[in-house]
Amino acid sequence: MRVLHPTDEExxxxxxxxxxxxxxxxxHASSCEQCKAKVASYRLLFTAISQQPEESFDFDLAKLxxxxxxxxxxxxxxxxxFIYLLVFAAIILTGAALYYFRNYIASLFASxxxxxxxxxxxxxxxLAIILSIDMFKNYQKKMRALDLY
Amino acid sequence: xxxxxxxxxxxxxxxxIVFKMISTPGDRKDIAQDIYLKIFKNLDGFxxxxxxxTWIAQVSYNTCxxxxxxxxxxxxxxxxxxxxINEPASDDTNILVRQRQLSTILKAGIEKLPPVYxxxxxxxxxxxxxxxxxxxxxxxxxxxxxxxxFRARKSLKNSLLMSYKKEDx
Numbered sequence: 001m002r003v004l005h006p007t008d009e010e011x012x013x014x015x016x017x018x019x020x021x022x023x024x025x026x027x028h029a030s031s032c033e034q035c036k037a038k039v040a041s042y043r044l045l046f047t048a049i050s051q052q053p054e055e056s057f058d059f060d061l062a063k064l065x066x067x068x069x070x071x072x073x074x075x076x077x078x079x080x081x082f083i084y085l086l087v088f089a090a091i092i093l094t095g096a097a098l099y100y101f102r103n104y105i106a107s108l109f110a111s112x113x114x115x116x117x118x119x120x121x122x123x124x125x126x127l128a129i130i131l132s133i134d135m136f137k138n139y140q141k142k143m144r145a146l147d148l149y
Numbered sequence: 150x151x152x153x154x155x156x157x158x159x160x161x162x163x164x165x166i167v168f169k170m171i172s173t174p175g176d177r178k179d180i181a182q183d184i185y186l187k188i189f190k191n192l193d194g195f196x197x198x199x200x201x202x203t204w205i206a207q208v209s210y211n212t213c214x215x216x217x218x219x220x221x222x223x224x225x226x227x228x229x230x231x232x233x234i235n236e237p238a239s240d241d242t243n244i245l246v247r248q249r250q251l252s253t254i255l256k257a258g259i260e261k262l263p264p265v266y267x268x269x270x271x272x273x274x275x276x277x278x279x280x281x282x283x284x285x286x287x288x289x290x291x292x293x294x295x296x297x298x299f300r301a302r303k304s305l306k307n308s309l310l311m312s313y314k315k316e317d318x
Contacts, residue, residue: 012303041306041309042302044251044309045255045302045305049255049270051252052275054161054165056164057160057164057177057178057181059178065152065156065182066156069189141197144200145201146201
């Protein structure tokens with residue numbers, strides 16, 4: 001059995017997490033009367049600390065803060081109009097290009113061996129799946145970080 | 150509104166930090182508002198590198214530190230070793246002490262600690278945060294956090310023992 005008494009730091013660690021303490025400290029703390037008393041004091045202290053009532057503000061903090069925030073300006077609909085216009089233009093242009101070059105595209109695909117088409121399609125789908133998983137993981141990480149509920 | 154929800158869900162943690170760091174009740178109200186105004190202003194700066202509550206606690210801690218520095222109040226990281234209660238001759242504590250007495254003595258003991266020590270004790274024992282989270286909030290090295298916690302607990306334990314001894318006498 002350990003003859004030297006554990007330090008206060010070692011006793012604190014033992015009380016907080018006995019499983020991570022040295023075996024010699026655990027044995028000593030359970031057999032030495034002086035150290036048993038110290039362990040009991042710290043146990044009592046930690047219990048008392050955790051039972052201390054939580055502090056809270058005696059005013060409505062949210063109301064006070066919200067009253068000081070600048071009033072959010074409603075989003076100007078012109079911004080959204082330009083975005084929709086750009087998306088619409090992109091769809092029209094892509095559609096027109098596909099229609100105009102349809103014969104060329106069809107011959108292009110016909111000249112490529114089917115195995116290459118499968119390869120390109122598989123690669124595209126795999127990439128899309130990997131990106132989706134990555135996006136989902138990122139979303140979950142951010143939601144965990146918010147941790148409000 | 151989303152920001153109201155953020156305030157409602159984190160003001161408990163912010164209150165723990167503000168109450169432990171700031172002893173003047175009148176200033177707590179202004180500081181608490183200042184904390185959330187800063188958070189609102191710098192919300193874009195939150196990069197999801199930690200939990201939102203940890204980041205808010207970090208802003209709270211730094212705002213309180215700035216206040217203490219401005220007011221030139223006691224330097225937040227020093228425990229007066231001279232006035233630290235010496236180890237009593239005996240550790241023979243009466244475990245069956247009344248709970249109310251214990252709570253009062255402990256509260257007084259905690260009040261005597263420097264602000265940073267009080268905050269660390271609260272974050273670790275009441276909020277049950279990990280060392281990593283406390284390091285993120287305070288910006289102190291892990292070794293310093295552990296050392297401050299050890300000294301604060303030892304001081305509190307000795308306060309309790311001294312109180313019991315006085316009662317015995």
